[in-house]
Amino acid sequence: MDRLTIIKVGGKVVEEPESLNMLLDQFVKISGYKILVHGGGRSATQIAAKLGIETKMVDGRRITDNETLEVVTMVYGGLVNKKIVAGLQARGCNAIGITGADLDLIHAHKRPVKDIDYGFVGDVDDVNSDEVRLLINENVTPVIAPLTHDGKGNLLNTNADTIASEIATEFARYYSVYLFYCFEKKGVLLDAKDEDNIIYDLDYDLFKKCQSEGIIKEGMIPKLDNGFRAKKSGVKEVLITNHENISSGRGTRLI
Numbered sequence: 001m002d003r004l005t006i007i008k009v010g011g012k013v014v015e016e017p018e019s020l021n022m023l024l025d026q027f028v029k030i031s032g033y034k035i036l037v038h039g040g041g042r043s044a045t046q047i048a049a050k051l052g053i054e055t056k057m058v059d060g061r062r063i064t065d066n067e068t069l070e071v072v073t074m075v076y077g078g079l080v081n082k083k084i085v086a087g088l089q090a091r092g093c094n095a096i097g098i099t100g101a102d103l104d105l106i107h108a109h110k111r112p113v114k115d116i117d118y119g120f121v122g123d124v125d126d127v128n129s130d131e132v133r134l135l136i137n138e139n140v141t142p143v144i145a146p147l148t149h150d151g152k153g154n155l156l157n158t159n160a161d162t163i164a165s166e167i168a169t170e171f172a173r174y175y176s177v178y179l180f181y182c183f184e185k186k187g188v189l190l191d192a193k194d195e196d197n198i199i200y201d202l203d204y205d206l207f208k209k210c211q212s213e214g215i216i217k218e219g220m221i222p223k224l225d226n227g228f229r230a231k232k233s234g235v236k237e238v239l240i241t242n243h244e245n246i247s248s249g250r251g252t253r254l255i
């Protein structure tokens, strides 16, 4: 099977031009087929604030009312996505920016209301890779924004780490998939205050132990849940790393 590298980039890295440029420099050097999945939660929060819209997050997920859905559609599907595409074109990489609605890529349903009403947040039902695979095989690089659709005309907001693991799992049926989660730290840390104290090999039991001891917390928990799910579903390698270490492969490897 051909190799396909999927890079997920989010948080601070997409927000700051310097780190985004560094990531794109590394991304274009990756050989073989590739996909870039991006987040942009911090940019959405900033633009919402400028528009006088308050942001509410529960367990790392954005409560997405009508107004917020408009903001995230503009920010993820427009601003962030097209900035990345232009950056890749400038580096000679022929990219196409899409959401989960384009080419019918990702079907989702609105998260059912239990204790919390998340609004227009989508839980993924299935990924249809047929058309995107045609593009990839023509050496076009998809840049995927964290928006999905319900097939009834509604866009939904879906966490970018989840999009990356769902895409990786589907594409693992056709390619040898390497999934990299890039964020601002060098990997999963044993000590939040020591940036170099990286857990190089992380298995599920150690993850749960570190979680129970409060060493792994916040956004890292859903990131790792997504990563382990992808690993279990046939993705060859899952690495949690930063934008500077993509080529060296240093960081936390899920085993």
Ligand SMILES: Nc1ncnc2c1ncn2[C@@H]1O[C@H](COP(=O)(O)OP(=O)(O)O)[C@@H](O)[C@H]1O
Pocket: 009, 010, 011, 012, 039, 041, 060, 182, 183, 184, 185, 187, 188, 189, 190, 191, 192, 215, 216, 217, 218, 219, 220, 223
């Ligand atoms: N043990 C840990 N090692 C590294 N980061 C951790 C750890 N525990 C919690 N975190 C937090 O997880 C965050 C990454 O999750 P998140 O903010 O969702 O990522 P993203 O940058 O992709 O949006 C880091 O910014 C960090 O503050």
Ligand SMILES: CC(=O)N[C@@H](CCC(=O)OP(=O)(O)O)C(=O)O
Pocket: 009, 010, 011, 012, 038, 039, 040, 041, 042, 044, 060, 061, 062, 072, 121, 122, 146, 157, 158, 159, 160, 161
């Ligand atoms: C439902 C939900 O929470 N969606 C996320 C999608 C963006 C994202 O995941 O961005 P990062 O990777 O930069 O965190 C949000 O709106 O924040």
